Amino acid sequence: MTNVSELIFRQITPADFFNINKQPGAEALGGGQSYIDVPVKNVALPTWHSFFDGIQPVAKTNGPVWTVEINSLGGLGSQQVSIGQRREASVNIRSQKLFSRSSNRIYAWHPDHGGFPRAPVDMSSAEDPRVIELTAGVRVFILKTEEDEYWAGWLKTEEIERLSAIDQRFETMLTEPAGHLSFDPEIELNLASLKDPFGVQPHSVEVAEEDVAGNAGTPNKKAPYNAKTGRSEEAIAAELFQDDSSSEDVKKTQKVIETFERNRKAVRDLKKLYKTCQITGNDFIFSKVNGEPYLEVHHLVPLGEGGSDNPTNLVVISAHIHRMLHYAVVEGMDLAKIVDGKLDFTINGEGFTITWLPEHAKVIADAGGATV
Structure with a gap:
């Protein structure tokens, strides 16, 4: 047992799941997305610097890149993982595409090791109903212990609901697509368990959540994720039409898919x-x-x-x-x-x-x- 001081999480979307689990040949002109993005509007860049305090990043064109030893809960082992800024809007966890020569899927998020949902071999898109089912409520996370070690795991909605009923600091994992949690007082972590790692004691502590700029806000209980009430039309428009698209032309490809x-x-x-x-x-x-x-x-x-x-x-x-x-x-x-x-x-x-x-x-x- 040890104690958790901080945690960064990301909800896996159908698009994430589809792209990091594509079979070889699904992309005619390349391997497709091989990373899991964490928007800086949810976890600001200074928060990443603080989270990886003690690890010297390499300065790249698009921003810092940290090489971090990530241990996987449940005794699944450890590996060196690159995490860094790919573009101004996000920091990403790299080499997570499963079927790739450069794959370095975190063991806890691997279907062969950590019981992570396995993609159907014949899935055709992120809109495939099976992909939607498999990703419903899945959150991956990397946490930091009091010994400054980093551990990875994943949970589903029902497991997080159970945790948040005991310790409301976990509620942000239910209401945001990504985020950073800071635990003071710290909570216990069972390193041997992937499915139930947190030895949670009841708390009445509310956590000040970061606003979209990464600044500390006031404690509050938020509406469920995707409930956009309270945002101005200007804020919605600014987010919706931000320049966050590729400059490459859309390419038409032809795929042959085997089905059951x-x-x-x-x-x-x-x-x-x-x-x-x-x-x-x-x-x-x-x-x-x-x-x-x-x-x-x-x-x-x-x-x-x-x-x-x-x-x-x-x-x-x-x-x-x-x-x-x-x-x-x-x-x-x-x-x-x-x-x-x-x-x-x-x-x-x-x-x-x-x-x-x-x-x-x-x-x-x-x-x-x-x-x-």
């Missing part, structure tokens, strides 16, 4: 069987150009958490409901409580019901149900 026919067949057959959303009926359903209803299929237990592609784990829903299940607060999704082919649950506190056809409900019941 078994999965596709289950999806196709379920859509033909239901023809409407199992939750809202015809609400939010529109017709495609061929006249067929547009529907999507959702994995009740995410693939990255051991969910399967067979009908016991699939429901047919509208695109609108699909996004709500991924991004809103979903409670009561216990398949063991299906009664007469129906299950009541809530999305953001509002009641909804999934309705299964009798033969579909029987398959789920025979499988023993599951709690999502």
Whole structure:
């Protein structure tokens, strides 16, 4: 056991996940993104200098680059990792692309070592529903101990919610896409555990969060991440239209993708069987150009958490409901409580019901149900 003094985190987006897990050949003109960016509006450059105090950075054209020994929680080992400013707007953790000759994926964030979500080999884009499922609520972090050692790990939303219920200093991890936490008093860290590393004692301490310029603000409890209330139109416009795009021309590429026919067949057959959303009926359903209803299929237990592609784990829903299940607060999704082919649950506190056809409900019941 040791104590944690500081922590920097980053929420993994579908785009991050897709880019750092592309298979070889997916990029016709290069390997694509190989880093995980942390915006300086969330973690200011002076904060990085303080976080890596004692490590002399190398001055590069775009800014400082630190070479840091990163230990991975759970006894997964240590490695030298380059972390530095790639452009004015961000600091990045480098060489995180999995399928690359220069890959140096942090062990704790590696699917073969740290149990990090594994990407489907046939994923086609960041909009792939499976990618969205796998990244939902995933936060990676690097922390600093009282001995000035650096350790990496990752947590999901539900684990952070449990921590923040005991120590509210973790709430920022739920409300921001990236950030820096400073712990005073420090908290205990179990170096041997990747999934439950924090020996948290109850505190009533509120942390002053950095504002967009990296300055200390006043303690407050923020709205959930992506809730943009309270920002002026000018601030939104300034962020939205900042010059943060590549000057390179958009290139058109052609890719050949192998798919798992078994999965596709289950999806196709379920859509033909239901023809409407199992939750809202015809609400939010529109017709495609061929006249067929547009529907999507959702994995009740995410693939990255051991969910399967067979009908016991699939429901047919509208695109609108699909996004709500991924991004809103979903409670009561216990398949063991299906009664007469129906299950009541809530999305953001509002009641909804999934309705299964009798033969579909029987398959789920025979499988023993599951709690999502």
